[in-house]
Amino acid sequence: MTTSISIFDTTLRDGTQGEGISLTAVDKLKIAQKLDALGVHYIEGGNPGSNSKDIEFFKRARELNMRAKLTAFGSTRRKNSTCEQDANLKHLIESGAKAATLVGKTWDFHVHTALQTTLEENLNMIYESIAYLKRHGMEAIFDSEHFFDGYKANPEYAIAALTKAKEAGADWIVLCDTNGGTLPTEIHEIVSKVTGLIQAPIGIHTHNDCELAVANTLAAISAGARQVQGTINGYGERCGNANLCSIIPNLQLKMGYSCVSDEQLKSLTSVARYVGEIANVHLPVNQPYVGNAAFAHKGGIHVSAILKDSKTYEHIAPELVGNKQRVLVSELAGQSNILSKAQEMGLDVGSAAQSREVIDRIKEMEHQGYQFEGADASLELILRDAYGDSVDIFTVESFKILCEKSAGGMQTEAIVRIRVGDRQVYTVAEGNGPVNALDNALRKALVQFYPGIADIHLSDYKVRVLDEKDATAAKVRVLIESSDFKETWSTVGVSSNVIEASWEALVDSIRYALLGMTKSEKFPEALPESAGLVNH
The missing domain is CATH 3.30.160.270 (Alpha-isopropylmalate synthase LeuA, regulatory domain)
Structure with missing residues (x-):
């Protein structure tokens, strides 16, 4: 039986902490509907206790009738206080969201330095806050902030914090590599120990400060985690969050897990580009799976091979993630590149000598400064002119x-x-x-x-x-x-x-x-x- 992985999207919350990214309430509603269609299981919409924009989003999102669970974000109660007095927890309950993510400290250094409270009070804050949400009928997800750093510094206390969350009724316990400095081998070892000690559903939340967020997420899944938290295109604070556009196809196509339906997976590229447009962030052309160059071929030898069988230079069929194969034409092009592009346009390519003339012309133009890798339309006009398929419109x-x-x-x-x-x-x-x-x-x-x-x-x-x-x-x-x-x-x-x-x-x-x-x-x-x- 195929193991299912729960996909938790935090593009609308953690993703907006990325430099240069700002989404209006309307932007968030548009993206939420795209994420729901993609098939993610949780959509974290923001912090309803922090700003009026997120309050408006949660109010309007109730009318969308999404299949995904709308999730609100907040933190454990304030120190030396009660849940009933905590405005943040009150906003979570009033948001109308079905689930809430509570972030809490699991690193003793943070408890002493950031919260400036005792280790025991922090454990009380975790237990009471989660129990409070459960009494109000909400699904409670505990994000154990700085867990891996905390575990390496004081494993007994880090595990004690998770145990308190479990005892309070947390539906998910998510292990966070908040500073993004942990290595995949460490992630696998620590998650393996946690899943043996804590009998509760475990999730993983990683950051990309060492360019390892995706690798760390996959390592955690291999060690027994069953929820993945991340963002579309890896948006997020500092170097970003784990990129769901790489994680989902890796889990589903490479590792045999079930995340979304095959049909929903085919929408991945369009979702990635849509979110990029709304966020006004240009998608890197070389972004795996969904980038414009993810299945682009430039060298003549490569193109000659993929014309025989695309598996020679493509690790998956691009259509599985809604992308497409592209053949680039440049000074490195061979006859195979020209033939492939011409056939793609339905042109009669004529003789080999004619194709060689076209290649020579393109190479000379590239020598003059032209570049056709990012100008497919200009290239198509050149090929249509060369093979007699152009129309002199004006x-x-x-x-x-x-x-x-x-x-x-x-x-x-x-x-x-x-x-x-x-x-x-x-x-x-x-x-x-x-x-x-x-x-x-x-x-x-x-x-x-x-x-x-x-x-x-x-x-x-x-x-x-x-x-x-x-x-x-x-x-x-x-x-x-x-x-x-x-x-x-x-x-x-x-x-x-x-x-x-x-x-x-x-x-x-x-x-x-x-x-x-x-x-x-x-x-x-x-x-x-x-x-x-x-x-x-």
């Missing part, structure tokens, strides 16, 4: 930019002249900068033919100086990311003039978008106006 005849600094601020205006079919279109548009003005003018010229172009927007814009020694005359590479709310694509431009490089990437972005539109919309034979130059 031609750029000229553009002009006017910038004026006045008392009212900086004003930018772009004038674009393009040809669509046998007609010229001349448009003028303003923007908050030259690239924005050019973008507005170009889309203004095309929107009458392709209304869908109005849904396209620039979602990211990056400029990199390629040779700093040339100072302001240096060649630059511009990467533009565009989106139409359904798909995201990236294009590249290179020039010693940043406006020209931006324009090149911008035109590629629009051309790529229009490729899809021309498949479903009739190409315009004439403009609404009768003839000649059309002004807008």
Whole structure:
């Protein structure tokens, strides 16, 4: 029988302690629904006793009818007080959450230094607080803060704290590597001893200060822990928490445990990217399992092998976690890379000599400063042009930019002249900068033919100086990311003039978008106006 592991997500609480991460109550509600769909068992929403935002979240979350157990976070009662007098515990009960996580001290050093109380009083605080939650019908999860450091310093006291939590009725006892400094061998040894001494469900909560949070979590599971606490994408204080996006597939696909359904596992990549978007944190391309490069192949020998059997260079099928295989084309590319990309687009690749010409062209462009690994849309346009599958939707005849600094601020205006079919279109548009003005003018010229172009927007814009020694005359590479709310694509431009490089990437972005539109919309034979130059 497959052993089930309980997944406890603390993205909305511990994850928000990460530098640069701030979520509104609405953000939290959106993420909570994604986590529920993923199939996690507990969603820790925050501390209802600490701020009005978390109070609002718990109030509104009651209406979501989630399958996951909504969990509130707090700490044991204050020293030399009673549970009935503790406002923090009162907020936990009033939150409406089905479960509560109580953090308590298990390291004698912290009891003396941080709490400044006696070891006996700390044990009373643990017992009475958990018993209080149980009397009010809540599931009680005891997070034993600094447990591993405490166990190494004074194992008798650390175990005594866990014993008090068990005696009070704790449903889960979670061992926390709060400082993130414990090694996997230590984790396995200590968890093994705890599971032999404490007859209660054991969980694990690790931090990534030694880049070992995932490894430590897996070691704890191997030693008998049955609940995993972590965050999506490993967000959290300092170096972060254990990354559930790595832990869940490792447990399920590698170690044979059951965490979520196979169908839910296929949503892992989309959940990781969704949470990253809401948190406004760019997902590392090389993040295992869910990163954009997790199943990307660049070297020609590698690509040649995966075309025969993907298992040659992929440890799992990317579809199992909702990701996909990507073949990169660069100066390291071989013919296999080109053939794979062309076949992916349904192109007739022609002769080997033609493919070699395409490779040589791409390598020469990379030598000039282009980079297509992060600009798949520009690469696709090159391949379609090379293999005769492109459509000449519009031609750029000229553009002009006017910038004026006045008392009212900086004003930018772009004038674009393009040809669509046998007609010229001349448009003028303003923007908050030259690239924005050019973008507005170009889309203004095309929107009458392709209304869908109005849904396209620039979602990211990056400029990199390629040779700093040339100072302001240096060649630059511009990467533009565009989106139409359904798909995201990236294009590249290179020039010693940043406006020209931006324009090149911008035109590629629009051309790529229009490729899809021309498949479903009739190409315009004439403009609404009768003839000649059309002004807008």
